[in-house]
Amino acid sequence: MTSIFAPLSGGRGVKVFAPATVANVVCGFDVLGFAVNEPGDEVIMRITNKPGIIISKITGDNGRLPLDPAKNTVSVSVQHYLQSIGRTDIGLDIELHKKMPIGSGLGSSSASTVAGLFAAKTLLGDDTDPAKLLPFARKGEEMACGHGHADNVAPALLGGFVLIRSYDPLDVIRLPHPKDLYCAIVFPDVDVPTREARQIIRNKILMKDAVTQWGNIAGLVSGLFMNDIDLIGRSMKDILVEPVRSMLIPDFYKMREMAMEMGAVSFGISGSGPSVFAFTRDEETARKITQKLQRHLTSIQIGSNTYVSDINDKGPKVL
Template structure:
């Protein structure tokens, strides 16, 4: 195999109570990439459609992740990467993670899979470090592994994959403003009160328990953020009203997707997820604020190979 076309899924990180440790993989939203072997060693970004991103390998998250991987293995050839962006940068649903994870996943496939998907997470994290200044795994882990992921430790890396309850759906609304992860991190405090920390620990544990036992009510009760949401929500237009609207229309819980500005809601069943999407849309329509909205089941597979690596039409 000399060329591969892949789907690079969007993700929701943090999930309210799990800052930097919890994430889930979406089924319906994501980028596409084509990666091919080249006689010229190294990594080159040859095409980017749908976003104004750097072509220089060392300045592109896909390039940086790929280089980190190739530093650990000898190859007789290089790689060319085409990126077709459908996830907007700064959207809060893992745009940089999709690119970084897609690059290492695709190259790994072309090399005959010398690394496991969990091992690829370490390389993809280097792309995240370029994007946000912090090598976090809460987006790249679910993008590569699918389902829900819990990052127990980043050093050494220890990731637990969790199957999603079968009827769980996500609704995500992205107001059309860009909120850089680095900017969203700058508003956070470096210390938290013991009371808030205890509440947060309880919710993280309960959320994981709810996922394992498929207890939707427990999942909903656990989607509460004592620490990050109060600081970041002021950066997102209409956040409080969107969250209130989601809950009134049947959401189990709602919060900031990643670093924002996207807002997510989890629900039981697609019918409720669609109802929430309609209600969220009405809020931003009333505010006359452009937005994108996604309704998705939880992607159990993560990155996947697409058929026919021919040219992809422009976004």
């Protein structure tokens, strides 16, 4: 990391994209997640001649996000990173361009945070493993929703499909996956704040329910390693969280029925919702599912955004 301490001149800048993510992946509450190609967020970061971090512009948020660097997830996480490498002497100007909906259940805050951290890492010439940015990304998640979970920030930062084996100490494992697995995402235009969505989850569960859930998580991970899409599909069942959170999503079970009838491998809630997603064996099926679900939501006077993607194995990228 010696290159971090090289002299830096003002005016240098970089533009970075970081992807949206699907967390939980139905049965893997807080321990599974994967990255997609769209949507995502962009950060433009420039080195300035005055020490300190400023946020000069935010677009695409309808005024919902703070410009105060002490209250924004991007600047807070970057500040923790700079402190860890002893570079609080430099100045950074941050522009955040929201290219994805806030409160979608697609890791909006984590995409912004990861884009900012990767931009800072790039500007500073830090060539260490991007995984070392995870603790700082979790600081951003803690500010955004009260919990420093990693099932969004880890896949956004590392790309691909990830398992968080442990939080203390943090142990993140990248998992293989079938290359022909596609994801159909529908974001209904309803409000499901992450903090509130976490509060309705049961604090105590029956042992028999826990055993069922463990079996499903193990089956899903096994299916990913074995390239067994049928095993992936029958393992993606959630009896702990989905029954409660689904009540916040209009016609959730109707949409699941429609997706499965059209050939989906599985169907569930992305993160805390309200976005829902289906795995499919090909891109065409994924597109047909998103179109049908969007038409259904329109018929009940609910707008929506749709996205189709394979699993993004690259994570953030310099544009």
